[in-house]
Amino acid sequence: MSAEPAISVRGLTKRFGDKTVVNDVSLTVERGEIAGFLGPNGSGKTTTIRLMCGLLTPDRGEGRVLGHDILTEGRKIKLKVGYMTQRFSFYEDLTIEENLRFVAGLYRLPRKRQVVEDTLKDLGLHSRRTQLAGALSGGWKQRLALAACIMHKPDLLLLDEPTAGVDPKARREFWDEIHALAAKGLTVLVSTHYMDEAERCHRINYIAYGTLVARGTVEEVVREAGLTTLHLTGTAIQTAEAGAALKGAKGVEQVAHFGADLHVVGRDGKALSASAERVARETGCTLTASETSLEDVFIRLMSESTDNMA
Numbered sequence: 001m002s003a004e005p006a007i008s009v010r011g012l013t014k015r016f017g018d019k020t021v022v023n024d025v026s027l028t029v030e031r032g033e034i035a036g037f038l039g040p041n042g043s044g045k046t047t048t049i050r051l052m053c054g055l056l057t058p059d060r061g062e063g064r065v066l067g068h069d070i071l072t073e074g075r076k077i078k079l080k081v082g083y084m085t086q087r088f089s090f091y092e093d094l095t096i097e098e099n100l101r102f103v104a105g106l107y108r109l110p111r112k113r114q115v116v117e118d119t120l121k122d123l124g125l126h127s128r129r130t131q132l133a134g135a136l137s138g139g140w141k142q143r144l145a146l147a148a149c150i151m152h153k154p155d156l157l158l159l160d161e162p163t164a165g166v167d168p169k170a171r172r173e174f175w176d177e178i179h180a181l182a183a184k185g186l187t188v189l190v191s192t193h194y195m196d197e198a199e200r201c202h203r204i205n206y207i208a209y210g211t212l213v214a215r216g217t218v219e220e221v222v223r224e225a226g227l228t229t230l231h232l233t234g235t236a237i238q239t240a241e242a243g244a245a246l247k248g249a250k251g252v253e254q255v256a257h258f259g260a261d262l263h264v265v266g267r268d269g270k271a272l273s274a275s276a277e278r279v280a281r282e283t284g285c286t287l288t289a290s291e292t293s294l295e296d297v298f299i300r301l302m303s304e305s306t307d308n309m310a
């Protein structure tokens with residue numbers, strides 16, 4: 001196996017009209033890694049994915065994907081990539097098996113029948129192979145979409161919000177499948193808005209309004225954000241009062257209710273603690289220190305970035 005990363009792009013920039021939707025993005029994804037791609041809606045994740053697999057040409061920037069130049073070898077890259085778009089579609093009046101046979105035909109795969117059979121088995125679709133695609137639940141549809149994009153044995157999977165609208169059990173099974181594929185050597189770049197999914201990635205990349213603003217393991221990204229998080233616990237009335245009192249208080253940057261808990265977050269730990277201690281005393285809430293979550297960090301990153309898409 002080559003030591004060259006699966007994805008290595010530098011300074012990618014893409015404009016649509018007068019909007020710069022991807023701004024100087026540099027990204028490296030090692031082979032066999034599951035890399036998360038996160039960021040607010042419209043921040044350029046899909047566009048970056050399309051630039052990397054040769055579907056769009058950047059205005060500036062360069063890079064290599066799977067050993068090929070993104071500017072001149074898009075065709076070669078496309079053959080080695082499986083790309084699951086946000087809105088995947090099938091022939092609803094064809095069965096699972098017929099849909100896969102159709103895709104295998106598009107890729108001109110040799111031993112089509114066998115490849116489809118193996119894929120059905122690998123993805124646990126065999127017992128449902130005669131079901132019409134149109135009658136499947138969201139989770140099974142998504143499994144079929146994954147099957148369709150790995151049938152040609154790609155080296156890189158680009159998954160654009162693959163689990164949007166899918167229930168937690170199906171999402172978990174989908175992620176188990178992604179980890180199994182990565183263990184076999186497949187590299188995966190997956191965009192998501194779900195924090196639990198971000199936490200299942202080896203490394204994450206956070207893009208805000210076209211600019212990459214954080215990257216690393218979840219622990220690194222949380223540590224580098226340098227936030228302090230405190231919880232106030234009490235009755236519904238107490239936490240409601242505390243929440244109102246803490247909004248805008250010194251050192252308090254985020255206030256969020258989680259059931260009987262109130263989470264308060266800020267970068268200035270001293271000022272945050274002073275405000276939280278005062279409000280806990282006034283309202284009778286119990287104050288405890290807590291770990292900063294990835295969600296706290298992302299909310300912070302989002303509020304720091306300016307929305308150039310508006």
Ligand SMILES: Nc1ncnc2c1ncn2[C@@H]1O[C@H](COP(=O)(O)OP(=O)(O)OP(=O)(O)O)[C@@H](O)[C@H]1O
Nearest residue numbers: 016017021039040041042043044045046047048309
């Ligand atoms: N072909 C296009 N022409 C003009 N504008 C576009 C085009 N494609 C995307 N955009 C704009 O570029 C911006 C970034 O879009 P993109 O789909 O890359 O974001 P995203 O991070 O994938 O968003 P989401 O999380 O909502 O899927 C958006 O403002 C979008 O409207």
